[in-house]
Every structure is written in C-alpha cells, then in structure tokens.
Amino acid sequence: MSQPAENEATRRAGAILTVDLGAIAANWRGLRDAGRAAGRPIDCAAVLKADAYGTGATMVGPRLAAEGCRQFFVAHLDEGIALRGVVPEHSIYVLNGLLPGTEPDFVEHGLTPVLNHLGQLNAWRAAAQRYNRPLDAVIHIDTGMHRLGFSPEEAQVLAAERGRLRGLRLALLMSHLVASEEPNNPINGEQLSRFRNFVRTMPGAPASLANSSGIFLGPDYHFDLLRPGAALYGINPTPGRPNPMLTTVILRARVLQVRRIDALQTVGYGAAWRSARPSRVATIALGYADGYFRTLINRTHVHLAGHKVPVIGRISMDLVTIDVTDVPEADSQPGALVEVLGPHLTADDLAEHARTNAYEVMTALGRRYARLYHDGATA
Numbered sequence: 478m479s480q481p482a483e484n485e486a487t488r489r490a491g492a493i494l495t496v497d498l499g500a501i502a503a504n505w506r507g508l509r510d511a512g513r514a515a516g517r518p519i520d521c522a523a524v525l526k527a528d529a530y531g532t533g534a535t536m537v538g539p540r541l542a543a544e545g546c547r548q549f550f551v552a553h554l555d556e557g558i559a560l561r562g563v564v565p566e567h568s569i570y571v572l573n574g575l576l577p578g579t580e581p582d583f584v585e586h587g588l589t590p591v592l593n594h595l596g597q598l599n600a601w602r603a604a605a606q607r608y609n610r611p612l613d614a615v616i617h618i619d620t621g622m623h624r625l626g627f628s629p630e631e632a633q634v635l636a637a638e639r640g641r642l643r644g645l646r647l648a649l650l651m652s653h654l655v656a657s658e659e660p661n662n663p664i665n666g667e668q669l670s671r672f673r674n675f676v677r678t679m680p681g682a683p684a685s686l687a688n689s690s691g692i693f694l695g696p697d698y699h700f701d702l703l704r705p706g707a708a709l710y711g712i713n714p715t716p717g718r719p720n721p722m723l724t725t726v727i728l729r730a731r732v733l734q735v736r737r738i739d740a741l742q743t744v745g746y747g748a749a750w751r752s753a754r755p756s757r758v759a760t761i762a763l764g765y766a767d768g769y770f771r772t773l774i775n776r777t778h779v780h781l782a783g784h785k786v787p788v789i790g791r792i793s794m795d796l797v798t799i800d801v802t803d804v805p806e807a808d809s810q811p812g813a814l815v816e817v818l819g820p821h822l823t824a825d826d827l828a829e830h831a832r833t834n835a836y837e838v839m840t841a842l843g844r845r846y847a848r849l850y851h852d853g854a855t856a
Contacts, residue, residue, distance in 0.1 A: 481851035490847030491762025492730040496532045498540040499852035500723040504709050505541055508692055512703045515696040524706030526552035531842035532710055536850050538564045554579055557588040570615050580604035591615040593625040605644035613648040620652040620671040636678035650676055650684045657690035658716050689714040712835040713825050727819035730761040732811050744798050745790030750775055756802045761815050764795040767843030770831040777830035780816040782808035
C-alpha cells in the first residue's frame with residue numbers, strides 16, 4: 478500500500494491514518510466475484526455501519542458506488558441520513574430498524590428500515606397508508622442469533638398472513654449468521670435450513686444471508702445479495718487461513734521525544750516496565766483516547782525503519798512509549814513516523830495482542846488522527 482503525499486494537516490498531526498479507497502473497492506470486487514463464481518447473477522452490497530468500520534462512510538460510500546455497488550447497509554438512522562447526502566441514488570438499509578416516531582425521517586431521506594418485529598412492520602405499513610404510497614421494507618428473520626429479527630413465531634404469523642405486507646414493497650428477506658467464521662460449526666447449517674424454510678414461504682422476494690465470512694461458506698449461503706462488511710476493510714474473513722483481502726489502512730504516529738535511561742529504570746504509569754539494560758525510549762503521539770487499547774500493555778510492537786520495536790509500559794491517554802534501543806539513532810529522531818497498524822501489523826494481529834477482535838480495532842480508530850485518502854489499489 479503506497480503512501481500519498483502529506484498536506485498541511487498531516488504535517489501538524491501527531492498521528493496519521495491513511496485509508497486506501499482503491500483497496501476497499503478492490504476488496505468489494507473480489508467479494509462480489511467470489512459470489513458469482515457459481516455462475517448465478519448475485520448482487521453484492523456493502524455494510525458501512527460504524528462510519529465504514531472507522532474508515533469514513535462518506536468517503537467510502539461514493540467510491541464503492543462508482544465501483545458498481547448499488548446497496549448499502551448502516552446501523553443507525555443518522556448514519557443513513559449522512560450517507561444519503563453523498564450517495565443520492567442508491568438503496569440504503571438501516572439495520573436497527575424503525576424507532577417509534579422516525580417514520581417521517583425514513584421517508585424524507587429515502588431510507589429503508591430493516592423491520593425486526595411485527596410492531597415495526599405495523600408502524601411502517603401505517604406510514605405507507607399515511608403517505609398514500611408504497612414504501613420499501615426489509616424483513617429480518619432471526620434464525621439463531623437471538624438479538625434482532627422476527628422470532629420464529631412472528632415469522633410464522635407473517636408467512637400465514639401475507640396481507641400484513643399490503644402497502645409495502647418487500648425489498649429483501651435477510652438473516653444474520655452466528656458463526657460464519659467457523660466453517661465447521663453446525664449452527665451454520667442449522668441457520669441455513671431455517672432461513673431457506675422461511676424464504677420458501679415468501680416466493681419472489683430476494684434474500685440475503687451471507688456476511689463477509691458467510692461468502693466463503695459456499696454458494697448455498699449466497700442467495701441473491703451478499704452483505705460484506707469487515708472484509709471490505711481488510712479484516713480476514715477466513716481466520717486460520719491466509720487473508721484474501723488487501724490492507725486498507727495504515728496508522729502512523731510521530732516520535733515526540735527520545736530519552737536515554739539506565740538499566741533498572743521504570744517507564745510510564747505504575748512502573749509497569751523496567752529496563753534490563755541501558756536503553757533509549759521514544760514516546761509517540763497516540764494513546765487510549767485514540768483507540769489504542771490499554772490492554773496492549775507490554776504485549777505488542779510497532780515498526781520503525783525496518784525494525785520491530787516493542788511497546789513498553791502502560792498505554793496513556795495521549796502517549797505510548799516504545800523501546801528504540803536497537804534502532805539507529807538517525808532513524809528514531811523526533812518527528813519520525815512509526816507504523817502502528819498496517820501491512821507489518823494488521824488489525825487482526827493487533828486484535829490478538831489486545832485480546833479483542835479486529836472489528837473493535839477498526840471501529841475504535843480515533844477522531845484525532847489526521848486522515849489521508851487515496852486510491853492506491855487498481856487490481
């Protein structure tokens with residue numbers, strides 16, 4: 478992943494997040510093509526919730542639209558409104574559904590609620606009657622997540638009483654996989670069977686089951702629309718196997734100061750790290766206020782001038798300390814840029830060190846970073 482030229486904002490910044498929109502678009506193309514490998518005309522949406530997993534939805538959305546993506550998913554109504562401002566003609570579905578009193582907002586901005594229970598369905602149908610025109614709707618069936626979605630009992634009611642959809646255009650039937658990143662987990666097949674049974678009761682409606690990892694479970698899971706999220710942004714959808722996705726972000730932080738310490742000196746709050754030898758310690762400009770987790774204490778590393786450099790001591794709100802004893806002094810002066818996240822240490826790697834998942838690493842990316850966007854990937 479190449480680095481674009483810096484600008485005035487990045488020259489002033491303590492940390493810089495570079496987002497490769499071309500890599501995100503290439504990942505989308507690859508996922509779309511994986512879904513079409515069986516020869517069926519399958520469409521591919523893009524999930525842009527949580528500000529496109531921390532990469533910037535208002536930047537990612539138009540780039541994917543230009544690539545050919547026609548359908549987008551967000552979690553919250555306000556996310557949908559913001560995305561509508563930059564993607565004026567495409568379908569935008571709001572996963573959290575229809576909160577009471579928000580019907581006018583959905584209609585005004587041309588957004589489609591993902592209806593998660595009969596109460597939301599009734600409210601949206603009443604809105605269609607008030608506005609005297611058909612409104613698009615997505616029906617979410619819970620096949621095992623036990624979070625959002627029509628319960629099995631509500632699904633049976635809907636299948637038996639199709640008239641409840643009168644006044645609505647059924648844009649999509651969907652469900653969400655529980656353990657798609659575990660291809661041998663039997664719950665995948667159980668959910669597939671439950672979803673198929675419901676789809677059969679609603680002939681003619683397009684259906685969607687596969688998230689990022691679900692795409693790699695095979696054609697049985699693809700139905701009519703793929704819904705990748707995490708994989709678009711470079712998170713590995715096939716844990717335990719090589720990552721088929723391109724790196725999309727690089728996070729770099731500047732060295733603020735370098736100091737020499739003697740052996741047996743402590744660094745940072747709580748004296749949580751002690752030098753075993755005379756050392757050089759660099760302090761870099763990011764911290765837990767920027768989404769760099771406190772659980773990374775003495776557990777991870779960064780990269781500087783071709784060297785793997787340990788992170789030492791507690792993570793502070795604004796600062797992180799690293800041991801640059803083995804880095805040439807010329808390469809570790811104040812102002813030098815340290816790679817915190819990128820091709821040498823991916824979101825999946827950092828998540829393992831922090832005892833979390835790559836989704837949290839990406840969505841925690843801080844708002845204090847200067848951001849650079851470029852279109853570096855063409856393949």
